[in-house]
Amino acid sequence: MSTQKQRKKKVQDPNNVIVKFIPTAGVPLTKITKFQIKKEWTIGQLSTWWRSKLKLDENQSLLFYIQQSFSPSLDETVENLYNCFQAGNILSISYALSVTWG
Amino acid sequence: MQQGEEIQKLIWEGSIPLIINLGEEMLTNNKKKIQPFYTMSSRMSYLFTISQDIINYFEDALKEFIEKNSDKAIDLEKNLWLDFNKIPLKWYQPTGVLYDTITGEMGKKFLPWELTAHFTSFPDNILFKISQAEMEQLFFHSFKESCFLLCGSTAYIDKFNPLFQSELIKNAFLINQKEYISSLSQLGFDYKNEKSLATRLIYQGKLRQLPISPQNDGEETLLYQALEKYGIFKKIDNQQLLKSDSKPEALSIETDESSQFENQNEIQNENENQSENQEKNDEINLIEKFENIQQNFQIVIQGIMPPLDTPCWWLAEYCKHPDGFIYIIVNDRKNR
Numbered sequence: 001m002s003t004q005k006q007r008k009k010k011v012q013d014p015n016n017v018i019v020k021f022i023p024t025a026g027v028p029l030t031k032i033t034k035f036q037i038k039k040e041w042t043i044g045q046l047s048t049w050w051r052s053k054l055k056l057d058e059n060q061s062l063l064f065y066i067q068q069s070f071s072p073s074l075d076e077t078v079e080n081l082y083n084c085f086q087a088g089n090i091l092s093i094s095y096a097l098s099v100t101w102g
Numbered sequence: 103m104q105q106g107e108e109i110q111k112l113i114w115e116g117s118i119p120l121i122i123n124l125g126e127e128m129l130t131n132n133k134k135k136i137q138p139f140y141t142m143s144s145r146m147s148y149l150f151t152i153s154q155d156i157i158n159y160f161e162d163a164l165k166e167f168i169e170k171n172s173d174k175a176i177d178l179e180k181n182l183w184l185d186f187n188k189i190p191l192k193w194y195q196p197t198g199v200l201y202d203t204i205t206g207e208m209g210k211k212f213l214p215w216e217l218t219a220h221f222t223s224f225p226d227n228i229l230f231k232i233s234q235a236e237m238e239q240l241f242f243h244s245f246k247e248s249c250f251l252l253c254g255s256t257a258y259i260d261k262f263n264p265l266f267q268s269e270l271i272k273n274a275f276l277i278n279q280k281e282y283i284s285s286l287s288q289l290g291f292d293y294k295n296e297k298s299l300a301t302r303l304i305y306q307g308k309l310r311q312l313p314i315s316p317q318n319d320g321e322e323t324l325l326y327q328a329l330e331k332y333g334i335f336k337k338i339d340n341q342q343l344l345k346s347d348s349k350p351e352a353l354s355i356e357t358d359e360s361s362q363f364e365n366q367n368e369i370q371n372e373n374e375n376q377s378e379n380q381e382k383n384d385e386i387n388l389i390e391k392f393e394n395i396q397q398n399f400q401i402v403i404q405g406i407m408p409p410l411d412t413p414c415w416w417l418a419e420y421c422k423h424p425d426g427f428i429y430i431i432v433n434d435r436k437n438r
Contacts, residue, residue, distance in 0.1 A: 067250055069246055069247075069256045070243040070247045071239070073243070074230050076311075083312055
């Protein structure tokens with residue numbers, strides 16, 4: 001009787017969505033770029049968390065952009081942005097240390 | 103003037119009378135009574151735009167407060183926040199939206215609207231501090247966001263010279279309707295045929311955002327259909343909705359193969375009658391559905407309760423806020 005390897009498939013929490021962080025020129029890079037993020041998080045909360053991941057100094061600014069076009073408000077939720085701008089079930093967010101798309 | 107343009111003009115002219123008191127914590131001399139600041143705020147504008155007027159009005163009291171707290175450097179503009187009945191106001195949302203949301207939840211109107219100004223104990227967990235320049239950027243990026251939802255790109259905005267941006271912001275903040283519409287017309291939106299419409303819905307204190315297609319299978323998307331997409335009607339008694347959705351038996355189309363008509367004209371007449379009956383019953387069902395919705399919810403856009411069969415593209419064209427979004431405020435009626 002042949003044994004079958006059971007592959008554990010990572011199940012996505014329905015309260016989370018996948019966010020992909022896209023670096024712009026001159027920003028610190030990370031090995032992992034896709035994360036499961038709580039839908040209810042605001043951009044302000046996401047920014048605080050991502051700053052710690054990037055180990056940014058307090059005086060360094062961090063800007064998020066959607067669709068390489070606009071910067072979402074700090075109290076906009078990840079869920080709202082995902083519902084409007086996801087592609088292939090992934091919300092892509094570009095990050096920059098200075099104004100990139102005015 | 104067309105009806106839509108006339109309504110748009112009236113909406114832009116709408117203002118809310120405000121009475122602004124200084125927070126008790128700011129009163130250094132209890133014996134001295136400070137008269138409140140009376141002003142009008144456009145429904146389309148932001149409370150942020152009157153922040154300097156508030157600071158100027160309470161200048162003397164604020165001087166005393168700063169002198170007594172000279173160890174703390176206070177940026178008055180950044181630390182100012184307003185509350186209504188101890189509810190901090192997100193003043194980077196349009197004033198009319200704030201008013202409709204808060205007073206709607208309480209089930210009654212408060213006019214003049216009595217607010218309190220504070221310069222300490224900033225509620226960081228609810229609001230974020232913002233400067234004039236940051237507020238302008240926030241507004242413009244919100245505008246770009248709505249444009250992206252409309253037509254899937256903002257490249258055409260970026261190609262305009264920087265003057266376009268500053269003019270648009272200035273005219274939006276100063277409520278120069280004609281100039282704002284003139285700036286907007288350069289972008290050439292055709293709301294009826296754009297990719298989707300930018301909508302924001304506030305229900306139970308939560309702001310949600312969805313793109314709504316202006317047309318569905320060649321038919322105009324109506325307001326109640328947009329609300330269905332948000333899923334807020336799930337709370338209505340399902341049976342009530344099922345009852346209104348179900349087709350009366352008289353409408354069921356006869357499929358019995360044994361029933362034959364001798365005359366082709368009779369078949370045609372019968373079909374026409376059935377079609378007319380179907381339409382009439384669809385209308386009755388829709389009216390019942392609207393009654394159900396209106397018994398359970400109060401739907402407010404720009405301070406008014408529009409008919410639920412209003413086309414969404416029309417709302418986008420004439421009832422949007424200067425940031426390009428249609429704000430739909432939904433309140434439960436049963437909670438009152």
